[in-house]
Amino acid sequence: MDMTGEHIIAAPREEVWAALNDVDVLRACIPGCEELEKTSDTTMEAVVKQKIGPVKATFKGAVELENIDAPKSYTIRGEGQGGVAGFAKGGADVSLEEVPEGTKLSYTAKAQVGGKLARLGSRLIDATAKKLAAKFFDNFQKHLNGPDASEEEAAG
Amino acid sequence: MTTGIGARVKRREDKRFITGKGKYTDDVRTENQAYAAFVRSPVAHANVKSIDKSAALEMDGVIDVLDGHQLTGDGIGNIICGWAVTSKDGSPMNMGAWSALATQKVRYVGDAVAVVIAETQQLARLAAEAVDVEYEELPVVAFADKALKDGAPQIHEEAPGNLIYDWEIGDAAKADAGLAEAVHVTEMEITNNRLSPNPMEPRSAVATYDEAEDHYTLYTTSQNPHVARLVLSAFYNVAPEHKLRVIAPDVGGGFGAKIYIYPEEITCLWASMKTNRSVKWTADRSEAFVTDAHGRDHISTAKMGFDADGRITGFKVDTIANLGAYMSLFSSSVPTYLYATLLSGQYDIQNLHANVRAVYTNTVPVDAYRGAGRPEACYLVERMMETAARELGMKPAELRAKNFIREFPHETPVIMTYDSGDFDANLAQAEEAADVNGFPARREEAAKRGKLRGLGYSCYIEACGIAPSAAVGGLGAGVGLWESAEVRVNPVGTIEILTGSHSHGQGHETTFAQIVAERFDQPIENISIVHGDTDKVQFGMGTYGSRSGAVGMSAIVKAMDKVEAKVRKIAAHQLEASEDDIVIEGGEVKVAGTDKALGWHEIGLAAYTAHNLPPDMEPGLKESAFYDPSNFTFPAGTYICEVEVDPDTGTTEIVQFTASDDFGTIINPMIVEGQVHGGIAQGVGQAMLEQVIYDEDGQLITGSYMDYTMPRAADLPNFSVHHASTVCPGNPLGMKGCGEAGAIGSPPAVINAITDAIGNNDLAMPATPQNVWRAYQAASAKQAAE
Numbered sequence: 001m002d003m004t005g006e007h008i009i010a011a012p013r014e015e016v017w018a019a020l021n022d023v024d025v026l027r028a029c030i031p032g033c034e035e036l037e038k039t040s041d042t043t044m045e046a047v048v049k050q051k052i053g054p055v056k057a058t059f060k061g062a063v064e065l066e067n068i069d070a071p072k073s074y075t076i077r078g079e080g081q082g083g084v085a086g087f088a089k090g091g092a093d094v095s096l097e098e099v100p101e102g103t104k105l106s107y108t109a110k111a112q113v114g115g116k117l118a119r120l121g122s123r124l125i126d127a128t129a130k131k132l133a134a135k136f137f138d139n140f141q142k143h144l145n146g147p148d149a150s151e152e153e154a155a156g
Numbered sequence: 157m158t159t160g161i162g163a164r165v166k167r168r169e170d171k172r173f174i175t176g177k178g179k180y181t182d183d184v185r186t187e188n189q190a191y192a193a194f195v196r197s198p199v200a201h202a203n204v205k206s207i208d209k210s211a212a213l214e215m216d217g218v219i220d221v222l223d224g225h226q227l228t229g230d231g232i233g234n235i236i237c238g239w240a241v242t243s244k245d246g247s248p249m250n251m252g253a254w255s256a257l258a259t260q261k262v263r264y265v266g267d268a269v270a271v272v273i274a275e276t277q278q279l280a281r282l283a284a285e286a287v288d289v290e291y292e293e294l295p296v297v298a299f300a301d302k303a304l305k306d307g308a309p310q311i312h313e314e315a316p317g318n319l320i321y322d323w324e325i326g327d328a329a330k331a332d333a334g335l336a337e338a339v340h341v342t343e344m345e346i347t348n349n350r351l352s353p354n355p356m357e358p359r360s361a362v363a364t365y366d367e368a369e370d371h372y373t374l375y376t377t378s379q380n381p382h383v384a385r386l387v388l389s390a391f392y393n394v395a396p397e398h399k400l401r402v403i404a405p406d407v408g409g410g411f412g413a414k415i416y417i418y419p420e421e422i423t424c425l426w427a428s429m430k431t432n433r434s435v436k437w438t439a440d441r442s443e444a445f446v447t448d449a450h451g452r453d454h455i456s457t458a459k460m461g462f463d464a465d466g467r468i469t470g471f472k473v474d475t476i477a478n479l480g481a482y483m484s485l486f487s488s489s490v491p492t493y494l495y496a497t498l499l500s501g502q503y504d505i506q507n508l509h510a511n512v513r514a515v516y517t518n519t520v521p522v523d524a525y526r527g528a529g530r531p532e533a534c535y536l537v538e539r540m541m542e543t544a545a546r547e548l549g550m551k552p553a554e555l556r557a558k559n560f561i562r563e564f565p566h567e568t569p570v571i572m573t574y575d576s577g578d579f580d581a582n583l584a585q586a587e588e589a590a591d592v593n594g595f596p597a598r599r600e601e602a603a604k605r606g607k608l609r610g611l612g613y614s615c616y617i618e619a620c621g622i623a624p625s626a627a628v629g630g631l632g633a634g635v636g637l638w639e640s641a642e643v644r645v646n647p648v649g650t651i652e653i654l655t656g657s658h659s660h661g662q663g664h665e666t667t668f669a670q671i672v673a674e675r676f677d678q679p680i681e682n683i684s685i686v687h688g689d690t691d692k693v694q695f696g697m698g699t700y701g702s703r704s705g706a707v708g709m710s711a712i713v714k715a716m717d718k719v720e721a722k723v724r725k726i727a728a729h730q731l732e733a734s735e736d737d738i739v740i741e742g743g744e745v746k747v748a749g750t751d752k753a754l755g756w757h758e759i760g761l762a763a764y765t766a767h768n769l770p771p772d773m774e775p776g777l778k779e780s781a782f783y784d785p786s787n788f789t790f791p792a793g794t795y796i797c798e799v800e801v802d803p804d805t806g807t808t809e810i811v812q813f814t815a816s817d818d819f820g821t822i823i824n825p826m827i828v829e830g831q832v833h834g835g836i837a838q839g840v841g842q843a844m845l846e847q848v849i850y851d852e853d854g855q856l857i858t859g860s861y862m863d864y865t866m867p868r869a870a871d872l873p874n875f876s877v878h879h880a881s882t883v884c885p886g887n888p889l890g891m892k893g894c895g896e897a898g899a900i901g902s903p904p905a906v907i908n909a910i911t912d913a914i915g916n917n918d919l920a921m922p923a924t925p926q927n928v929w930r931a932y933q934a935a936s937a938k939q940a941a942e
Contacts, residue, residue, distance in 0.1 A: 053862075083285035086198040112853065115198025115265060119442060119859025 001126050003109045007137050010102040011144045017071035017096060019144055029139035031132050034058075042068070048080060050088075052113075052128045053121035057085030072096055086115020090129075105140075109133055160674030161889075164826040168680075169665045178406040181360035184375045186434035189362075190219055192424055193280035194437070195270040195287045196446070197262035200298065200518035200854025201309060202291035204260060207270055212283040217275040219431050221287060222423075224257035224269065232256060232426050233392045235419065237483035238634035241321050241492050241514075249321040252312025252516065254482040256392075256419035256426075262291065263311055263481035264518050265856055266446025271423050273431050277438075296518045298850040300478035301455055303515045311481060311516040318516040320479060320488070325496045326509035326569050334470020334507030338461025342544040348532045349921045350453035350478070350848040351841075352864060353525050355660075357408025358444045363424035364434040371399050372428070376421050378404040378688075379414045379658050380698020383635065385690050387417045387485070394425045404688040407660035411838070412524040413448040414660065415700050416485040420447065445859040450848055451525020453478040454491065454532050460540045466550055466558045470507040473499055473536065477514045477522075484523035488514065493631050494529030494619070494701075500568035501537040502579045502615045502792060503559040508569045518854040524700065526838055526899040530618040535921075538614040538904035543917045552613045552908070553583060553592075572619060574790050577818060579615060581880040586794035586816035589876050595798070608801040608932070609811075610913025616795065616901035619788040620893030621706030621886075626784075638784035639703070640695050641711035643672070643719050645777040647764040649757030650682045656696015657708030658688050661834075662895065663827045664704060670823050671709055671889065675716050677743050678756060694780060702893030705823070706789045710887045714781035722777060723759050729770040730754060730762060789884050789892040793817035795836075797905035801913045806929025808844065808910055814876040815901070820884040820892035828894045832877050835898015841867035842899070843906035844923045865922075915939070 009016055019025045023044060027036040035047040044063040050056075059080030067075045073095035081087050092109035111129040113121070121128070159165050172178050195207075209221040235254040242248060258269045270287055274280035295309035302308055303318040311318055335341055355377075362375040372395045378384045381402040389397040407414060420437050428435045439447060456475040463469050477491035496510040527534075545555040557580065566574045587593075595611050602609035622628065625636030642654040653668055669683040686692055699708070723745060728735040731754065733747040740746075746753040754762075759777070762768065766775035798812040815832055822828050845865040849858045858864040883890035903921060910928060911917050916935035919927065 054860075084196070084198075084281075085285075114200075114853065114855050115196075116442065116859075117198075118265075118851070118855035118857050119445060120862070122855075122857035122859070123862055 001111055001129060003111070003130055003133050005107055005133065005137065007105045007141055008099065008101050009105055009141050009144055013071050013096050013098050013103045016103045016105065016144065019140070020074070020094065025140070025143055029136055029143055031135045031139070036063070042066070046078065046080070052117055053124040055085050055117050055121050057082030057117070059088060082117065084116060086113060086117040088113045088117065105137065159680040160670055161821065161823050163670060163824065165666050165670055165680065165824055167663045167666045167827065168669065169659070169663065180357055180406050180408060181362060181375045181377050182438045184362045184405070186362065186364055188433050190273050190275060190431060190433035190435050191277040191280045192427060192435050192437040193272045193274070193277070193284040194268040194420065195272065195284045195289060197258070197265060197267045197269060197291065199262065199291055199293055200265050200296040201294040201311070202262050203294065204258060204262060204269055205290040205292050208288040209270070211288065212272055212286040215279070215283045215286060217279040218283045219273040219275065219433060221270055221272050221283070222427055222430060224255050224259035227257045227423065227426060228255055228259060230426065231393050232422060235417070235422070235482065236391050237488050238387070238485050239489040240632040240634070241323055241488040242632065243321045244324045245322070249488055250315035250319065251483050252314045256422040264520055265854055266520060267481065268419050268423070271427060273427050273433065273435055296852070296854040298518050298852065298854040300453065300476045300515050300517055303517045304476065304513065311518060315516055320483065320514040320516060322511070322513050323492050324509065324511045325571065327507065328509040330507040331470045331472045331509035335459055335461040335472060338469045339464050340548055341459055341461045342540055342547055343459050344457070344540060344543060346456045346458060346536050346539055347920050348452045348454040348535055349842060349846070351451040351525055351846050352445055352848050353411045353413035353448050353451060354444070354866060355409030355411055355413055358439040358441060359414065359418065359420065359448060360438040361421045361424045362434060362436045363428040365428040365432065367432055372425055373401045373403070374421065374425055375403050375405060377407050377414050378402065379407070379410040379660055379700055380696065381658065381688055381690050382656060382693070382696045383698055384417050384421070388422065388425065392417070392422050394422060402690045404658055407658070410660045411526045412451065412528060412700060415698070416449055416523055418447065441861070442859055445864070446520055446856055449484045449523035450480065450520050451522065452532060453522055456536055458536055458540055460544060462544060462548060466548060466555050468503055468505045468559050471499065471505050473510040475510065475512045477512060478517050478519065479514050480517060480519045480521035482521045484521040487521060487523040489633070490524050490529045491532070494524070495533050497570045497572050498530050498533035498617065498619060499537060500570055500572070501534070502556070502561060502617050504561050506569060510570065519850055520856070526835065527618070527896040528701065530896065531900045531903060534614065534616045534618065534900050535904045538616065539907065542613060542904070542908040546917065553587060556613070556615050557583060573787060574617070575787055575885050576882045577617070577790060577792050578880065578882050579792060582792065582794045582816040582818055583615060585878050585880045586796050586814050589816065589878050590796040590798065590812060590814035592796065602800055606803070608803055608913040610799050610801065610909040610911070612797045612905045612908025612910070612912055614795045614901050614905035614908065616897065617790055617792040618896060618900050620702035620791055620896070621785055621789040622701045622703055623788045624785055635697065636784070637697055637703070637707070638782050639697055639707040639711040640780065640782045641708070641715045642694055642778065642780040643712065643715040645719060645760050645763070647760050649760040651676065651678060652684050652686055653712055654686045654693045655708055655712060656693055656698065657704040658696070658699045660699065662699065662704060662831070663824070667823045667827055668709060668712060671712060672716065675720070676756065677740055702791070702895035705891040706884065706887050706893050707783060707785055709889055709891065710785065711781050711783035713888045714783050715779045718779035718781065719777060722763070722779070725770055725773065726759055726762055727754055730768060785886060787886045789820065789886060791817065791819050791892040791894065791897050793897060793901060795901040795905040797902070797909040799906070799909040799913055801910060801928060801932070803932055806925035806927070806932065808923060808925070808928055810840065810873045810906065812876065813873050814878070815898070816878045816880055817894065817897055818881050818892065819879065819894045819897070820881055821890040822879065822881065829877050831894045832898045833875055835896060836875055836902045837867050837872055838899040839902030840872060840906055843903040843921050845871065847922050
C-alpha cells in the first residue's frame with residue numbers, strides 16, 4: 001500500500017534534518033520502538049513491538065538511509081522479522097522544503113507485510129500503517145515543537 | 157419395514173455428535189504425549205539460507221527441533237502425486253520434488269521448514285517463534301496465467317516454464333470444423349474462483365512410535381485411512397504396512413481436503429520415532445488456510461457453435477489450471493479426467509475438444525474439493541448454454557432440451573459412457589416445482605418494489621463412484637478404485653459390517669445399516685458399522701467422489717450375497733428342505749409355504765457351534781468381498797435459482813432454489829436431502845461469497861473468516877428439493893451418488909439468475925454486492941449509450 005502526507009513543522013530545515021538523522025529522536029518517535037542503535041552512518045538496528053489486528057509481534061530488523069541529499073531529502077527503508085507472525089517491510093521518501101512557517105515535511109511511503117500478518121490482518125494493514133505513519137510524524141512534530149504543535153495533515 | 161431402503165431413518169451417529177461425545181483425533185490423548193508446532197515460511201518463494209534452532213532448543217520443555225535435512229537424511233521420501241497425466245506430446249507430467257519439510261527452497265507462504273516438538277502445544281508454538289530461519293527471497297508468481305508467461309519466476313527446475321502438463325482430450329479438428337459451420341458462436345472467458353475447503357474440524361494427527369514393537373500408530377483426520385497407510389509406507393518409507401496402523405476416528409467433514417497425505421502427518425510419524433514420544437499436531441484455522449489443499453482456480457476460454465435450429469455444432473475449451481506450489485496426491489487428475497470428461501454435459505455434442513495446461517504457482521497446493529473438476533465443467537457448460545440461449549433469443553430450457561441426450565448408453569467424444577438418465581424428466585419436474593410459468597409476474601411485482609428479479613438454470617451431469625480400476629489405471633491412476641466389505645454375523649445373530657468406505661458426515665452408520673436391515677430383515681439396532689481402522693477393516697479405498705454408495709455399498713451387497721448363500725445352505729440342511737425354497741422373512745429363515753422356520757439367531761448359533769452343518773461346510777458366518785464397478789455412475793439433474801438484486805447496492809437475495817436430482821436408488825431420503833442442502837450451500841458459497849485471494853507477492857490475504865466469507869443460514873433460502881430418478885444399471889442397488897451434486901449444479905444456476913436479473917452476462921464468481929453492482933452499472937451504461 002502507498003501513503004503520502006505533509007506536515008508543517010515550526011523549525012528551520014537544518015534542525016528538522018538533524019532530528020531526522022538523530023537515532024535518539026527516531027527511537028522516541030517510532031511507535032512501539034524498543035531499541036534503535038546505529039550500526040554505521042547510514043544503517044541502524046531496531047526492535048519494534050506492534051499489534052496489528054489479532055497479531056502481536058516483536059519485529060527485529062534493519063533500518064537503512066539511502067539517497068541522502070542533505071538537508072533536503074532521503075529515503076528511509078526498514079525491514080523487520082516478526083517470527084511466526086511474519087514480516088513487515090517498508091520505505092519512505094522524505095523531503096524537506098523551506099516554507100514561511102518553518103519546514104514542510106512531505107513523505108511517500110510504501111508498506112508490505114507477509115505471513116500471518118498478511119493472512120489475519122490484511123483488512124487492518126492499511127488502517128494500521130496509516131495510523132503508525134501519522135503517529136510517527138505526530139511524535140516527530142511534537143518532539144521539535146513541543147506538545148502544542150500545529151495541526152497535522154495526512155492524506156492517504 | 158421402517159428401517160430398510162427408502163426409509164427416513166434418523167442418523168444413528170448423531171446421538172454422540174450432538175451431545176459432544178464424538179471422538180475426534182484431537183480428543184486422543186496418549187501417555188507420553190508431546191506436541192508439534194511447525195515453523196512455516198512467511199514468504200512465497202525463497203532459498204533457505206540457514207535455520208538457527210539454538211534459541212528454541214534452549215527453551216524449557218522443548219524436546220527437539222527437527223528440519224528437512226534430518227528428515228530426508230532418514231530416508232523419508234518425497235510427497236508424490238498418484239495420478240500420472242501425460243502431455244499431448246507424449247511426455248510425462250513434470251512433477252517437482254516436495255519434501256515434507258523444505259530443505260533448500262520454500263515455494264509458498266506456509267511451506268514448512270522445521271518442526272518443534274515440546275511438552276505442551278503452547279511451548280511448541282512459542283519455540284517455533286524462536287527458530288530463526290534466514291530466507292533469500294526469490295521473485296514470486298501467484299497467478300496461473302502469469303506463471304506461463306515468458307520470464308516468469310521458475311518454481312521447480314523439473315517443470316520448465318512452470319508447465320506441469322499440456323494435455324488434451326477430444327478431436328480438435330472436428331471441433332474447429334463444427335465451429336466453422338455454426339451460424340452462431342458463443343464465446344466466453346470463464347474463471348472458476350479459488351476456494352478453501354474449510355471442514356469444521358481442522359486437520360489433526362497423533363503419531364505414536366512403539367520402540368518395543370517397532371510399530372507405529374497414527375490417528376488422523378483422513379477420508380481414506382488405508383490409502384494413507386499405503387502411501388506412507390510405499391512412498392514415504394515411514395514404516396512397512398504391517399508395522400503401521402492408521403485410524404481415522406470421527407472426522408468432522410472432509411470435502412476432499414482430507415483425502416491427501418500431507419507433510420504434517422508424515423512429519424509427526426517420523427518425529428515420534430525420532431523423539432520416542434507420541435507426537436500430536438492439530439491445525440488452527442489460520443494454519444488450515446495455508447496447509448489444506450485449496451480447490452478449483454481455473455481460467456478458461458470457450459467457444460460453442462450452434463446451427464440455425466439451436467443444435468450444438470462444436471465446442472472448444474482452453475483451460476489453465478493452477479495446481480499451486482506442489483502436486484498434491486490427486487491434483488493432476490482433477491483438471492483433466494474429472495473435468496474435461498464432463499464437458500459434454502447433458503448434451504449430444506459430437507465435436508468437442510478441450511486443452512488443459514496445469515501450472516505451478518507460489519500458492520498452496522490445489523487438489524480435489526467437493527465435486528473436483530466436475531463443478532468446473534458444469535459451471536463452464538451451463539454458463540455457455542444460458543448465455544447462448546440469450547444470444548439466440550431462445551428460452552434457456554428450450555435450447556437445452558433441443559440438445560439433450562435421450563438414448564442410453566451414450567458415448568461422448570470425451571471418453572465417458574453415460575449409462576442412464578432422463579434429463580427431460582428432471583427439467584420438467586424442476587420447472588414445475590419452481591413455477592417457471594409464474595416468473596414473469598413475479599419479476600414484474602419485484603420491479604414495482606425496485607428489485608431486479610432473475611431466473612437461472614443449470615442442467616448438470618457428473619461422474620461418480622469412481623470407478624473401474626482397470627479404466628482409471630489406463631488413465632494413469634496409481635491405485636485401484638474398488639471397495640471392500642466384510643459381513644460378520646455373530647453367534648447371537650447380531651451383524652457387524654466392516655467397510656473400506658469412511659464416514660465423515662455422510663451418515664454411513666445409518667444408511668449402510670439400512671441395506672443390511674432390509675436384506676436380512678433384522679432390527680437396525682442389531683447392526684453395527686465399523687470403519688476407519690486399518691487393523692479392523694481388511695482394506696478400503698475410502699470416501700470421495702460420491703463413491704460410498706455406488707461402490708462401498710455394492711461391496712457390502714456382494715458380501716451379503718455370500719452370507720445369504722451360506723444361510724440358505726444351513727437352513728436347508730437343518731430344515732430338510734431345498735435351498736431354493738428357503739426365504740428370509742419376518743426376521744426368520746423359513747421354508748416357503750410351510751411353518752418350518754429357524755430364527756436368524758439360530759442360524760448364527762448353528763454356524764458357530766458347528767454341531768450340525770452340511771458336510772464339508774466350514775464353521776462360522778463371515779464373508780468378505782471386493783467390488784470393482786463396471787463404470788462411473790452419472791447423477792444428473794436440473795437446478796433453478798431465482799434471485800432478487802437490489803440495483804442500488806448490488807445485494808443479491810436468493811429467493812427460491814429448486815433442485816430436481818436423479819441419484820438412482822435412494823436409501824435414506826432425509827440423508828440425501830441433507831447432502832443436497834449442504835452441497836447447494838457450498839455452491840452458493842462459491843457463487844456469491846467465497847474466494848481465496850493472493851496478492852502479487854504470494855501473500856494469502858484471505859486467511860481468516862474476517863476476509864474469507866463462508867455461507868451462513870441467512871444467505872440461503874429454504875431449498876425445494878425433488879427427485880426424478882432412473883435406476884443405475886451399473887451396480888446391484890442401482891445407486892448413482894448424491895454427495896457432490898449440490899456443489900456441482902448450483903453455482904451456474906445462481907450466476908445465471910443474477911446475470912438474468914442485471915442484464916449482463918459478464919459476471920465472475922463470487923457475485924459479491926460490489927461485483928454485481930459494477931456489472932449492473934456497466935450494463936446500464938451500455939444500454940444508455942445505445
